[in-house]
Amino acid sequence: MTVATQPEIKPAGRKIAKPAEVKIALIGNPNSGKTSLFNQLTGLNQKVGNFPGVTVDKKSGFIQLTPSIRAEIIDLPGSYSLYPKSLDERVITDLLHDPASKQSPDLIVVTADASNLKRNLLLFTQLADLQLPAVLALNMVDVAEQEGVKIDVDALQRELGVPVIPMNARKGAGVAALKIVMTQQLTAPQKAFYTVPxxxxxxxxxxxxxxxxxxxxxxxxxxxxxxxxxxxxxxxxxxxxxxxxxxxxKSNTRQAEETIARYTRINELLLDVVRVEKADKDEKFSNRLDQILTHKVYGYLIFFGLLFLIFQAIFAWASYPMDLIDLGIANLNALIQSNFEGPLINLLTEGVIAGLGGVLIFIPQIAILFAFIAILEETGYMARVTFMMDKVMRKFGLNGKSVVPLISGVACAVPAVMSARTIENWKDRMITIFVTPLMSCSARIPVYTVLIALVVPEVYYFGFLNLQGLVLMALYLIGFVAAVLSAWLLKVILKARERSYFIMEFPTYKMPRWKNVGLTIVEKVKAFVFEAGKIIVAISIILWVLASYGPGDGFERAEQQALVEAQNEGLTQEETEVRIASHQLEVSYAGKFGQAIEPVIKPLGYDWKIGIALLTSFAAREVFVGTMSTIYSIGEEENVTTIKEKLATVKDDNGEPFFSPARSFSLMIFYLFAMQCVSTLAIVRRETKSWAWPAAQLVYMSGLAYVMAFITYQLLR
Structure with a gap:
């Protein structure tokens, strides 16, 4: 296959002038190599914004084609035709069909899979009939050659009337030739591929x-x-x-007639352009591999084995960098506090830096999860997973691609919600995002561990089944059932004009392109840190202020009272400081709020102290343990045994253990269902581009948590 020379096309139609900056749109079928080409052209010089008036991401990047020409490359959503089936695909028609749009591209680069040219040319012929200046990037020529597909590029160029550039975008072959063509003045194709009746x-x-x-x-x-x-x-x-x-x-009838006419024209065109020299004597490698990976038994076993590996990595591998980040934040705080003091220093260390730590500590989990997802997508395996799971998930209003976000939610809802971006259908994606936080994430583990240790005896059945472990597993199963049933309910309630089709192409298996994997990780981490991070830090500062200040001179009097008690009880310096913190928390604005909501939470078995924990753990669920540690005068919250022993001694008004099985299980159920995570709300806001969805999640999950915790407490008390 030889590199194409540009055909001589007479000036006609719209032209690209040569301004300082031009807009170039990449468009093509899914799995045609469009993303690889985008990454080759732009590298790290990418940004994610919004297309005007819609909630779909606009992924763009810049490239300096010549000293005088700078191009903005716009990566449009993958599509099979100009008749969109999802909200993402409608971006294409909104962009290309509005002659007055300032976002309208000067040039279209259409990516096409050389090994499946017939299917890919449908979209190209539609764009050509719109008379848009275009270039055909004939990608995956190496795959076509391996399959014995020979393409006469010069003949194809003459038939299409546009430059055709053979390339291998994964390896960068042909990119230089494409850049040269991008700098030239190109005219719109003059050949009509479809004659309107x-x-x-x-x-x-x-x-x-x-x-x-x-x-x-x-x-x-x-x-x-x-x-x-x-x-x-x-x-x-x-x-x-x-x-x-x-x-x-009749729109549907006319679309069908047009599609048939276009494929008839494409077949005629390809007769003189494409030649298949090698017959399929043996099954292709991908087909042989699919017999195992999509098997009705082995396929699921292999998939769940991969999931086990992913979550082992997220829990085990991420723990080390997360511990380092946590230690680094703690050391930075200690360094600042040892050299400076005052209210502003406390705000900086306990509010801003602590809030920043709450953002940065998620980075390892996000990076590892999206590394795996990118590798699975790059190799082509993710398409097989969605195919296997779609039939099961669709019964509950979900999508085959909902599997990864749901199971990822067991580690952390933040990267799990972000991974729902792979779901094209708007309704399926919104349902997945909405129910994913119901999966029990790792942040709930400290809450579960302390409360289970309090009320569930450590006994074994059959010598290896630990009762506490069974209770913990049951909590995770309840979360999964709640997510699936909520998805079914939302499927009934949520209306959308677009229908949910499952159209999945199986790309051939390939080695992952590590540059694309790296760029995916960088993009997702940046999106979280800069979009969700600023909201998390702001909420952390607000919570710090509420817990650090109170009305009047309550703080001074609380400190004096704590000092008197410490002297009478002979407490150590560390115990005295904890006692002071406990008394001051009680009279703080957060404490007042806890006392104010006590009548509301009392039917659940909670008092004002638990109310404070509910408020502070809104920043993150695991904050519950730290808050309980402070308010019940416990030293280090990491020492679970100490927490258990102390909480076990707390009595209610009747002299009975305060943390009874009824109250403890009520708390576990509340934290199982409640949206007690500002990080998740922030990322849902970013992913949906609206506050309506996180607000709905907060109301629904809080209401569900309240009702289920109430039922649990009333049944067990």
Missing amino acids: SDLQPLLQSIKSRFGLSNDYLALQYAHLHKSLKFLKEEDVAWMGEQLESAGF
């Missing part, structure tokens, strides 16, 4: 006249897509509906 001409003329269009196929697109084109005014949509009804326009 004559009986539609009166309708199209009316549409062209109203919207000032000159292209018949663009007018036809308006007829098909008028309800979903966001730039059209309401009166224009209403007018279009009247015209289509009057003309008897």
Whole structure:
């Protein structure tokens, strides 16, 4: 396969001028190598923003083509045609069909899989009929050659009327030639691949006249897509509906006729362009591997084995860097506090730096999880997983791709919610994001551990089944059942105009491109730190202020009272400081809030002290243990035995153990269901681009937690 030379195309249609900066859009079928090409062109010079008026990410990057030409590369969502099936794909038509849009690209680079050219050319012919200046990036030529597919690039170039660049985007081959073509003045293709039926001409003329269009196929697109084109005014949509009804326009029928006509033209074109020299004598490597990896028994065993490996990595491997980050934050705080003092220093160390630590400590988990996800996607295995799981998950309103976020939620809901980006369908993605926090994450483990140790005896059945371990496993199973049932309920409630189709192409297995894996990790970590991080730090500062200050001179009087008690009881210096902290917390704004909500939480068996823990653990669930440690005058909360012994001595008004089985299980159930994690709310806000979803999660999960904790306490008391 030889490198293409640019055909001589006479100037016509829209041209690219040579300004200081041009916009170039990458568009292509899923698995056509578009992302690899985007990464080759932009490297680390990428940014993620929003397309105007929608919640879909706009992934773009910049490249200096020549000293005088700088290009913005826009990575559009993968799509099989210009008739969108999801909200993500509608971004393409909103961008390309609005002649007045400032975001409209000057050039389209269409990526096509050389080993499956017939399917990939459908999208190209639609774009060509819109008369957009274009280049065809003929990707994966190495795969095509291995399969015995020979493509006459010069002939293909003549038939299409646009430059065709053979390339291997994964290895960077052909990228230099593509950059050269990007700098040239290109005209729109003049060949029509589909002739609009004559009986539609009166309708199209009316549409062209109203919207000032000159292209018949663009007018036809308006007829098909008028309800979903966001730039059209309401009166224009209403007018279009009247015209289509009057003309008897049947969109689905016309789309089917167009698709058949286009594939007929594509087949004719490829007869003289593509030659297959090697027959499939043996099964392809990918097909042989699929017989094992997608087997109805072995396939699931292998998948769950991989999940076990992933979560072992997230729990085990991430613990070391997380401990280092935690230690680093603690040492930094200690260093500052040993050299400086005052309210501002306390704000800096206990509010800002502590809040920052709450952001940074998630980075190892996010990096490891997305490293695995990127590798599974790069190799092509993720497509097989979604295929296997889709039939099961769809019954509950989820998607095959919902499997990874749900199971990832066992480690941490933050990276789990972020991984839901792989779900194309808007409704399935929103349901997955909504229910994922119901999976018991690792942050709940300190709460479960302390409370289980208090009320569940450490006994064994059959010599190896630990009762405490069984209770812990039961809590995780309850979370999974709650997530699945909530998904089913949301499936009934949530309405969406788009239907959920499962269209999954099995790409051939490949070695992962490590540059793409690295870029994915960097992108996800940056998104979390800079988007969710600022919200987490702000909430941490607010909580610190509420717990560190109180009305009037309550803090001074609380300190004096604690000093008197310490002297009478002969407490050590460390015990005295903890006693002071406990008394001051009681009279702080947080303490007042806890006392204010006590009537609300009393039916659950809680007092104002637990109310404070509920408030402070909003920053993170595991803060519950630290708060209880302070308020019950416990020293180091890491010492679970000490916490257990101290809490076991706490009495209620009747002299009975305060942390009874009823109260303890009520607390466990509350923390199982409650949205007590600002990190998750922040990341849901980022992923949905709206406060409505995290607010709905907070209301639903808090209400569910309250009701279930109430039932638990009333049944067990």
